[in-house]
Amino acid sequence: MAKLPLQFRLNGSDRATFVDPASNLLDTLRRGLGDFGPKYGCGQGTCGVCTVLVDGEPQLACLTLAVSCEGRQIETTSGMADGPNLHPLQDAFMDHFAAQCGFCTPGMLTAARALLAKNPQPSREEVVEAISGNICRCTGYEPIIAAILAAANAPGARRA
Amino acid sequence: MATMEMRKDLFADERDDNLNVIGKGVQRQDMPGHVTARTRFFDDHAFDGMLHLKVVRSPHHHARIRAIDTSAAERAPGVKRVLRGADVPVNKNTLLSLINFGKDDEPSLAVSKVSYKGEPVVAILADSEAQALAACKLVRIDYDPLPAVFDVEETLKPGAPVVNETYPGNYFEYHERFDHQKLRFGDVERGFAGADIVMEHRYQMSPIEHAPTETNGSIAAPEQNGRYLVHSCAQGLFFALGTTAKIVDVESNQLHFIGGTVGGGFGGKVDSLTEPLAVLGAMLTGRPVRFVLDREEEMLYGSPRGAERIYIKDGLMRDGRIVARHIRSYFDAGAYTRLSSYAAIKCTAHVPGPYWIPNVASDIYVSYTNRCPSTAMRGFGVTAVDFALEVQMDRLAEAANMDPMELRILNAYRDGDMKPHRRAAKNTALVECVQVAAEKANWPLSEQAKRASSLIGGGAGERSQIPATQLDARGQIGRPDSRNGPVTQVLPAGTSRIAPSKQPVMEGARDGRATPTQVPRYEPQRPAAPPPPPAYQPAPPPYQPASSYSPPPAPPAPPPPVAPAQPQHGAVRFSSVFGTRRR
Structure with missing residues (x-):
């Protein structure tokens, strides 16, 4: 073809x-x-x-x-990172131990990035909704949710 | 980061220095790679000219293969090679053969019959995944469906279809002499006779799919000097390397495995499901070969946690003491052994749960059925029986009209208690665990339960002794009557070691079935001719009174053949398989 x-x-x-x-x-x-x-x-x-x-x-x-x-x-x-400078979401994922095997992490970060670009101060429910299409089989959802909420409150988070 | 409390009062024997890492937040070394997507999983590697391997799988649960026609597939666009069972150098393997445990029973590609839906039969290597999948549809396999068996107890009955020709009784054969793992401590029948309440329940687990987000797979590529590079998802990289070396029949130093990044494993990536065929494909084509399961294959062919059926029979006194416990369990191995033989050993080591019970018996079987082979998963062999045991404990509490927390504290092991495995319990902490859990849940405990301690009340009198123990011949292979046989021996109190029966496997007549097929075992270190099987030896006298117990006379077996010692790869790690102790 x-x-x-x-x-x-x-x-x-x-x-x-x-x-x-x-x-x-x-x-x-x-x-x-x-x-x-x-x-x-x-x-x-x-x-x-x-x-x-x-x-x-x-x-x-x-x-x-x-x-x-x-x-x-x-x-x-x-x-996502700007040279050696990590995106606030990446920093927050590191600080909150929001990855275990790491396989779902790129997709999670992308879903979170899309959320914060549109909704810089999401509620917990909005975060859960935004990552509802991303499966973490290591079941580390709580640290992921905490990381996204923390990134939303970090300086520079609105840079998508 | 929240810190954890280290209860040194409970773990006084553990290290007494202050811990630098446990209880504190320390960044993981792999986290920067994960958040920047620079972590390289096995599939995150590019090779020029890479071929894609796809597999034609059995649509039947159980069928004889009459004929395989791959001619149309071989002519299909992009197809570079078609692999069949005859192309696999050692087309029969069992994972624990690396530590010389169990018989080789699983082919990489089925030859004469398939024993579960999803079993691989033919492999296609093509320039693209789409071409490989299209060619798979052109393979014609003529099957003759056979009756299938899916129930772990039905499969053990005489006349059941033989699932796995290597184990024609449909049970794993331990040490080629026993059809199950067995534990005996005291006299459960006497315990039941003296109990106020006897309660038996049946527990049935389902198989559980690991469903790792990254499916099983590998990429193999020719390196220089006849070596092959393998990017692997394996959880046990050297386990996969050893298994692959055996199946493709190369020295292990010809294989260069790279791994360590596993996109979710949970036990489902210990089976070397893809590495052997990927390496074989690379050897035969000289091209890099990628073999990755799609999600459906992961469900069909990637092993699940084996389902277990567990029967627990308990003798209970009105005051809540458990005086006898008999556990009978059937571990569903599926069609081939993989790691189920080890699961039953772990299960046996775990019963009767964390409770001191003076009379304990257990019989744990590994049953073959026409289902996907099962394997390791997070505490396999232990978690299911724990579920059953703890539900049973709640039922006992209800029957004794007792608080379930208190019933557990009453029966929990204390330090120094003799376990049915004839070792003293130490560093026990169930009492304190229950106390802390009750406190956190605002669950009221009696003053007596609050005062209980793992350090008090154990290891004295009856609790420290090995009781006189009833033995029977149940479970010896080749004795059709043995599964329900009577007591044959009583070991006097204090006997810590039971000499295993040396009775050899009898030929034919196993539970009235046909003579088993002789499957050659992989024995790389031995000279060609295997020793002749020992002649039939009569069983030792069936009953010896306790008062004059002496070990049964050793049968006059022929001297063992002189063979060079086989390497015990990884034996330290899996020493529990052999019953040897780790120091």
Whole structure:
């Protein structure tokens, strides 16, 4: 099958590649462009570990056709830190021990980032709702919720 | 970070210095990688020219394979290689063979029959995952369905379908002599006869899927000098390395395993489910090979926690003392052993729970059924029986009209109490745990229960003694009558070691079943010819009175063949499997 050209911005850099028309965004990011931030967990849109931001909206990369991302802004956890300076959410996740095996962490951070961009002072219920599509099988939800609430109150948190 | 309280009054024997880390918040070394997505899990590696491996799995619970036709799949676009059982150098393995425990019983790719739905039969290596999946649909396998058995007790009955040809009785054979793990301490029957209340209940657990967020998988790639690099999800990296080396028949120093980042394991990543075929594929194609289970395969083929059926029979006095406990449990191994043989040993070591009971017996079976093989998961062999034991304790409290917390304090081990395993309990703390839990829950306890202590009342008189113990021949393989056999021996009080029966496995006639298939065992260190099986030896005299007990005469078995000592890989770690003590 003929491949199609595809261009988008990934974490602030212009990227161009050729994709199979049936490729999803997850395979394109991981196998095509070498960004291993988003993970494969189920391929069915149920676990949330592949969550990325497409034009600021959280989307499940495993259910997103790669060609639908032409010209869009894609952001992943790999581009979240500003050089050596961690994003306040990353600092808060470290301070609150909000990762155990670490596999759900990139998706959790992305879901939290989308939440704080829209709602800088979320309630606990809003935090729970925002990460309800992200499964943590190590069941460390409480430290994750605490970390997101703490980041919301930290200086610089509004920088999405 | 909240700090924890170290109750040094309870753990006086533990280290007495002040702890620098426990109870304090210390940053984990892997946390910066996790929050920046720089942690590399096994699948986070790119290789040029990587092939994708997918597996054709059995749609049947139990079926004979009449024929396999892979010709169309081999011609499919992108397919580089098709693997069948005959391509696997050592196509029969059991995980604990690394410590020489148990017989090889599980093929990497099924050859003549499948024993559970999801069992792998054919592997396809193709340029893309989509091509491999498309080619899987072109494989034609002609099955002849067989009757299947799913119940842990039904499978032990004569006439049940044989699930696993290596263990034709459908039970794991311990030391090639016993059909279960057995514990005897005192005389439970006399205990029940003297009890005010005798209560028996049945507990049934379900299998539990680990469901790690990262599915099982690995990537194998040829390195220089005939070595293979393997990025693995394994929880036990050297366990996976040893298993892979055996199955693909290479020296372990030809394998370079990289791991340590596991995207959720919980016990479900100890089985080396993908590494052997990934390495074999890389060897046969010279290309990097990625073999990752999808979510459905993880559920079908990734082992769950084995379901257990547990019967607990207790003798209870009206004052709340438990005087006898008999536990019978069946551990559902599924179709192959994996780690279930170890689960039953752990279970036996755990009963009768944290309680001093003067008469204890337990019989723990590993049953094969036509279900997905089960394996390790967070306290496997212990958690299920604990659930059963503690529900039983609540029922006993109700029967004795006692507070359940008080019943536990009354029966809890105290320091110095003799356990049925013939070792003294030490550093016991159940009494204090219950007291603290009751306090935190505002649960009223009697003054007597509040004053109780693990340091008081234990290890004296009857509580410190090994009682005279009833033995029977139940569970010896090759004795069709043995499972319900009568008492054959009484060990006098104080006997700490029971000499195991040396009776060999009899040929044929196991519970009236056909002669078992002889499955060659993997024996890398031995010369070619195996020693002939020892001749049948009659059982020792069935009954010896307690007063004149002497050890049964050793059967005149032929001298053991002179063989070089086998390496005991990891024996220290798993020493409980052999019953050897760790010091």
